[in-house]
Amino acid sequence: MKTLHALAAAAVLACALGSAQAQAVRPEVGKPLQQASDLLRAGKAKEALAKVREADAIGGKTGAEQIMIDRMRGAAAQRAGESGTAIQAFESLFPRVSGAEAAQVAEQLAFAYSQAKDWPRTSQWIQKAQAAGSHSAQLKQLQAYVQGQSGDYGAIARESAAAVSAAEQGGRRPDEGDLLRLADAQARTNNSAGQTATLEKLLAYYPKKEYWGIFLGRLPRKSGFSDRFALDVMRLKLATGNLSKTDDFMEMAQLAIQAGYPTEGKAIVDKGFAAGALGTGPEADRHKRLRDLAVQREADAKASIEQRATEAAALKDGNDLITLGYAYVTMGQADKGIPMIEQGIAKGGLKRPEDAKLRLGMAMLQSGKGKAKAVQTLRSVQGNDGSSDLGRLWALYANHAG
The missing domain is CATH 1.25.40 (Serine Threonine Protein Phosphatase 5, Tetratricopeptide repeat)
Incomplete structure (x- = not known):
C-alpha cells in the first residue's frame, strides 16, 4: 500500500505543480504557492503545507486562486500523511474541475480515504474515478487491495478476468498484475482449474523462471x-x-x-x-x-x-x-x-x-x-x-x- 500511495501522491504533485505554473495569480498568493511547490519538490511536505495555509490566509481570493490552493493543499497534505486535510481539499476541489483532472482528483480521494482505512468511501471514489475515465495501474491495484480487505475475491477474479480478456481480444499482452491477481483470486476461491489456466497464460506472456517453477x-x-x-x-x-x-x-x-x-x-x-x-x-x-x-x-x-x-x-x-x-x-x-x-x-x-x-x-x-x-x-x-x-x-x- 505504501507504494501505491507514493505513486498516487507523485501524480497529484505533478498536476498541482503544473497548474501552479500554468495560471496567473496575484503575487501575494502566487509567491507562497511557488514556495510550497519548491518545498514539495525537495520532499518537505509539512513545510509546503504551511506555505499553502499562508496563501489561503490572503483575503479576496478569486475562484481560480482557490482552486490552485486546494490543489496544492491536497498534494502537500497527502505527501505529509495528513489524510483528513487531503480529503477536505480534494472534496472541495472535485466539483470545480472536469475532464481528466476530475478523474485524477477522484483517484486521489480514493487513495486518501484508503490511508484513513475508510474502505466504503475508498470504493465510492474508485468508482467515481473510473466513471470519470481513470484506468491507471495504481488505481487498479488499489481496487484489488480494497476488495481483498473485504474478502471479495470473487469480484477481483471477475474484474481481473475481464481485463485479461479485453487485452487478448484487443491483440495486446495482458497486464502481468492482472494475471497475478486473477491467479491469486482463483486460488482463494478454490478454482483450481481456472488458476492452472491463468498460470499457463503467465508462462505464455511472461515466461519467468519462477512462474515455470510454480x-x-x-x-x-x-x-x-x-x-x-x-x-x-x-x-x-x-x-x-x-x-x-x-x-x-x-x-x-x-x-x-x-x-x-x-x-x-x-x-x-x-x-x-x-x-x-x-x-x-x-x-x-x-x-x-x-x-x-x-x-x-x-x-x-x-x-x-x-x-x-x-x-x-x-x-x-x-x-x-x-x-x-x-x-x-x-x-x-x-x-x-x-x-x-x-x-x-x-x-x-x-x-x-x-x-x-x-x-x-x-x-x-x-x-x-x-x-x-x-x-x-x-x-x-x-x-x-x-x-x-x-x-x-x-x-x-x-x-x-x-
Whole structure:
C-alpha cells in the first residue's frame, strides 16, 4: 500500500505543480504557492503545507486562486500523511474541475480515504474515478487491495478476468498484475482449474523462471496426470532452470536410464556435478556410482543400438522404433532418430500414440531444425493424462527459447 500511495501522491504533485505554473495569480498568493511547490519538490511536505495555509490566509481570493490552493493543499497534505486535510481539499476541489483532472482528483480521494482505512468511501471514489475515465495501474491495484480487505475475491477474479480478456481480444499482452491477481483470486476461491489456466497464460506472456517453477510444481498433482510423465516434467524443469537440488538430479538421471536413455542420464549427472549438486557431501560416493553406471549403460546402449534398431524395424508395431529413435536423438543423432520415430508412428500398433507425437515434437526441438514444425506437432498432442499438457508446455518453451 505504501507504494501505491507514493505513486498516487507523485501524480497529484505533478498536476498541482503544473497548474501552479500554468495560471496567473496575484503575487501575494502566487509567491507562497511557488514556495510550497519548491518545498514539495525537495520532499518537505509539512513545510509546503504551511506555505499553502499562508496563501489561503490572503483575503479576496478569486475562484481560480482557490482552486490552485486546494490543489496544492491536497498534494502537500497527502505527501505529509495528513489524510483528513487531503480529503477536505480534494472534496472541495472535485466539483470545480472536469475532464481528466476530475478523474485524477477522484483517484486521489480514493487513495486518501484508503490511508484513513475508510474502505466504503475508498470504493465510492474508485468508482467515481473510473466513471470519470481513470484506468491507471495504481488505481487498479488499489481496487484489488480494497476488495481483498473485504474478502471479495470473487469480484477481483471477475474484474481481473475481464481485463485479461479485453487485452487478448484487443491483440495486446495482458497486464502481468492482472494475471497475478486473477491467479491469486482463483486460488482463494478454490478454482483450481481456472488458476492452472491463468498460470499457463503467465508462462505464455511472461515466461519467468519462477512462474515455470510454480506451474511445474503443480502439474503432477493435476487430476488424471500420469506418473509415467515424471521424467518429462523434470526435463521441463531442467530446461527452464528449475532443477537444482541434489535429489532432483539423482532422480532424473535414474529415470532417464530406466527409460532407456542412458546418454541423457549421463548428461544429467554431468550437469549435476558441474553445478556442484552432485559429487560433494556425505552422498558423494553414491553420486559417483551413479555416474559410473550411466557411463557403462551409455557404452552398452551405443554398442547395441544399431542391432536393436534393425530388430525393431522387423516388428509389426512401431513402439520400439519410437523408443530407439528418441534414444538416437539423446545421443546427438537426430538425423537418424527423427525418421525412426516417424517410421514407428507410420507403422502403427502403438500403445500410446499421443506419447509418440510428444516424443517426435521434442526430438524436432532438440535437433535445432524445423522449430515451426516442432511446435505444430507439440500442439497437436491430445489426451487428458498429461500428454497434451506437456505438448503445450514444450510449445510455449520453444516459442520463448529463441
